[in-house]
Amino acid sequence: MEATQSIVAEAAALEGKSAQDVIKWALDTYGDTVKIASSFGAEDVVLIDIASKINPNFKLFTLDTGRLAQETYDVIDEINKKYNVKTEFFCPDGKALEKASNELGPNFFYDSVELRKKCCGLRKMEPLGRAMASLSAWICGLRKEQSVTRAEIKKVEFFDGKPAKINPLTEWTEQDIWDYIAANNVPYNKLHDNGYPSIGCICCTRTVKRTEDVRAGRWWWESPETKECGLHKK
Numbered sequence: 001m002e003a004t005q006s007i008v009a010e011a012a013a014l015e016g017k018s019a020q021d022v023i024k025w026a027l028d029t030y031g032d033t034v035k036i037a038s039s040f041g042a043e044d045v046v047l048i049d050i051a052s053k054i055n056p057n058f059k060l061f062t063l064d065t066g067r068l069a070q071e072t073y074d075v076i077d078e079i080n081k082k083y084n085v086k087t088e089f090f091c092p093d094g095k096a097l098e099k100a101s102n103e104l105g106p107n108f109f110y111d112s113v114e115l116r117k118k119c120c121g122l123r124k125m126e127p128l129g130r131a132m133a134s135l136s137a138w139i140c141g142l143r144k145e146q147s148v149t150r151a152e153i154k155k156v157e158f159f160d161g162k163p164a165k166i167n168p169l170t171e172w173t174e175q176d177i178w179d180y181i182a183a184n185n186v187p188y189n190k191l192h193d194n195g196y197p198s199i200g201c202i203c204c205t206r207t208v209k210r211t212e213d214v215r216a217g218r219w220w221w222e223s224p225e226t227k228e229c230g231l232h233k234k
């Protein structure tokens with residue numbers, strides 16, 4: 001669906017509105033062509049709970065990189081059962097992974113930023129491209145306070161030739177997320193109880209100290225400016 005002038009105007013008016021208002025607008029506006037993109041972190045399970053209360057037929061997908069933690073698969077199962085949904089999986093191309101492992105070894109993503117981005121390209125970006133092919137919009141759990149790379153995000157972002165990106169939680173704090181999870185008894189990834197505020201592939205995620213930024217444990221060997229996998233690049 002094209003971003004008509006009225007859609008752009010409605011989207012601009014959502015700044016300052018609640019996550020519930022933003023998700024309702026997205027589900028009403030885009031119908032079956034909007035999905036929640038979930039890596040099943042704390043923000044994503046909040047989005048799922050809110051969406052389920054607005055329209056139980058909401059859709060969600062995940063990128064199964066093949067390097068996720070068992071705890072992540074466990075919470076996917078819990079979410080599927082609790083909300084009576086079927087998470088749609090998009091997985092990397094097996095032949096491309098086989099070629100990369102044979103040429104570069106099993107852990108080549110630690111060797112340079114370029115090779116780390118190559119791995120994210122194979123395991124995340126290519127499957128994301130297939131996931132997005134039929135979408136008009138996707139809903140994400142980005143928050144401004146998560147990192148320097150996310151400080152300017154808007155509730156709805158439009159990009160030429162790409163699905164609109166809906167960010168209902170831009171203003172939420174980490175405390176807001178956990179208060180919501182507790183108040184609504186939302187299933188969450190148990191790695192969060194063990195010092196992992198942000199969870200991705202287990203080989204590229206470590207625990208963080210209280211004084212560190214919540215995404216400090218993602219690609220911890222890189223500088224903050226490079227720490228995005230490409231999924232949220234403009």
Ligand code: SF4
Pocket residue numbers: 065067109116117119120121123124200201203204229
């Ligand atoms: S997070 Fe790490 S293992 Fe996962 S796709 Fe990116 S580089 Fe590869």
